[in-house]
Amino acid sequence: MTQSGVDVPPKGGFSFDLCKRNDMLIQKGLKAPSFLKTGTTIVGLIFKDGVILGADTRATEGPIVADKNCEKIHYMAPNIYCCGAGTAADTEAVTDMVSSQLRLHRYQTGRDSRVITALTLLKKHLFSYQGHVSAALVLGGVDITGPHLHTIYPHGSTDTLPFATMGSGSLAAMSVFEAKYKEGLTRDEGIKLVAEAICSGIFNDLGSGSNVDICVITKGHKEYLRNYMEPNPRTYVSSKGYSFTKKTEVLRTKITPLMERVEITEVGEAMEE
Amino acid sequence: MSIFEYNGSAVVAMVGKNCFAIASDRRLGVQLQTIATDFQRISKIHDRVFIALSGLATDVQTLYQRLVFRHKLYQLREERDMKPETFASLVSAILYEKRFGPYLCQPVIAGLGEDDKPFICTMDSIGAKELAKDFVVSGTASESLYGACEAMYKPDMEAEELFETISQALLSSVDRDCLSGWGGHVYVVTPTEIKERILKGRMD
Numbered sequence: 001m002t003q004s005g006v007d008v009p010p011k012g013g014f015s016f017d018l019c020k021r022n023d024m025l026i027q028k029g030l031k032a033p034s035f036l037k038t039g040t041t042i043v044g045l046i047f048k049d050g051v052i053l054g055a056d057t058r059a060t061e062g063p064i065v066a067d068k069n070c071e072k073i074h075y076m077a078p079n080i081y082c083c084g085a086g087t088a089a090d091t092e093a094v095t096d097m098v099s100s101q102l103r104l105h106r107y108q109t110g111r112d113s114r115v116i117t118a119l120t121l122l123k124k125h126l127f128s129y130q131g132h133v134s135a136a137l138v139l140g141g142v143d144i145t146g147p148h149l150h151t152i153y154p155h156g157s158t159d160t161l162p163f164a165t166m167g168s169g170s171l172a173a174m175s176v177f178e179a180k181y182k183e184g185l186t187r188d189e190g191i192k193l194v195a196e197a198i199c200s201g202i203f204n205d206l207g208s209g210s211n212v213d214i215c216v217i218t219k220g221h222k223e224y225l226r227n228y229m230e231p232n233p234r235t236y237v238s239s240k241g242y243s244f245t246k247k248t249e250v251l252r253t254k255i256t257p258l259m260e261r262v263e264i265t266e267v268g269e270a271m272e273e
Numbered sequence: 274m275s276i277f278e279y280n281g282s283a284v285v286a287m288v289g290k291n292c293f294a295i296a297s298d299r300r301l302g303v304q305l306q307t308i309a310t311d312f313q314r315i316s317k318i319h320d321r322v323f324i325a326l327s328g329l330a331t332d333v334q335t336l337y338q339r340l341v342f343r344h345k346l347y348q349l350r351e352e353r354d355m356k357p358e359t360f361a362s363l364v365s366a367i368l369y370e371k372r373f374g375p376y377l378c379q380p381v382i383a384g385l386g387e388d389d390k391p392f393i394c395t396m397d398s399i400g401a402k403e404l405a406k407d408f409v410v411s412g413t414a415s416e417s418l419y420g421a422c423e424a425m426y427k428p429d430m431e432a433e434e435l436f437e438t439i440s441q442a443l444l445s446s447v448d449r450d451c452l453s454g455w456g457g458h459v460y461v462v463t464p465t466e467i468k469e470r471i472l473k474g475r476m477d
Contacts, residue, residue, distance in 0.1 A: 018376065247437065
């Protein structure tokens with residue numbers, strides 16, 4: 001704790017005060033914790049009128065599926081969305097942070113955000129942490145200069161591409177894109193191709209699974225199709241459900257009644273001056 | 274042995290119809306030796322938000338004290354209680370701040386939000402939020418808990434049925450984990466009351 005003894009909320013950035021203790025525990029033979037990763041297949045492609053982003057919805061913790069329906073397409077600006085792969089906390093934190101910075105920038109300049117602004121903010125942050133912030137991103141959006149699609153690697157390098165895939169399922173998805181992508185796709189053709197690429201990742205890669213999320217961004221308009229396709233529904237649910245014959249034994253019960261929530265209604269006229 | 278297996282823990286939260294239940298085991302151990310059989314893992318932040326922390330016991334207690342402090346500050350400034358979604362964001366920010374030297378615990382947060390809608394979420398040790406509509410689990414018994422909850426859970430259960438389901442899921446899962454158990458501690462919260470029950474389980 002600090003010398004003053006008061007735990008004042010800090011000014012921002014990372015705090016390293018538990019590092020020494022954690023290193024000591026690791027030296028004593030305790031293994032470091034594993035973080036929630038998004039195994040993932042994330043893709044993006046540029047079509048005739050804009051950008052389509054796609055992602056699967058499985059979050060893994062080691063070999064266990066921790067979340068069967070998580071959201072990997074993050075909001076950055078009304079015209080820019082970002083898919084994230086890698087350590088889940090890092091992708092969420094970095095996209096939230098840059099989204100707030102973009103909003104402040106919009107207030108200051110009075111203009112819509114540009115994709116290249118988001119790209120530069122993200123790559124600066126990731127490079128300065130030398131790859132330790134493990135976030136691999138596919139950033140796409142449509143701004144005044146047209147549609148853009150970029151990939152950002154955890155160490156801070158970026159690529160600008162007409163179609164891109166990232167994550168553990170990226171090879172499965174890229175094979176679909178390389179075979180079927182062409183320039184000037186229509187909206188429906190683009191959505192079908194993205195869904196096919198994500199499905200290829202879902203079925204062939206063990207780190208990706210569950211449903212397909214799609215986000216279509218065009219000039220002045222965006223459409224977030226959450227759970228666009230659900231190729232893995234649970235079909236074996238028993239309609240009777242589970243019933244317990246033996247009840248649990250309880251040693252002690254304590255009931256705390258909660259106060260009724262007070263509802264304030266405005267009655268009568270306001271006071272006159 | 275992993276750091277999370279030093280003390281042992283099992284925590285689960287489930288959503289019901291306008292109510293939620295949060296349950297934990299009661300063992301505190303140092304590797305294979307049991308030190309206490311009445312360790313409090315679930316803590317009340319305010320009448321409608323509960324947090325249960327699994328993992329290293331010292332971080333559980335320190336983190337709980339920090340969170341209570343932040344919530345009291347919030348109450349003084351805003352003159353109201355924190356919503357569960359806001360509280361989850363606060364916990365996530367506090368954990369991510371220590372990204373490169375994290376608190377070695379995994380929280381499970383459960384609360385009743387606006388219109389008495391139940392809210393549950395869990396996080397890994399660096400604050401990656403995982404919202405769920407049915408149940409969340411954490412601790413050394415988490416793999417068994419995933420299986421038990423997946424089989425036993427039904428949507429829209431009333432408070433009594435929810436209590437039975439979450440207790441059975443907890444007790445059957447900790448029976449398959451050496452490091453957790455020694456009874457159970459279950460809170461079932463509805464808009465009108467909080468029912469806290471201690472369960473009788475296998476003491477081995």
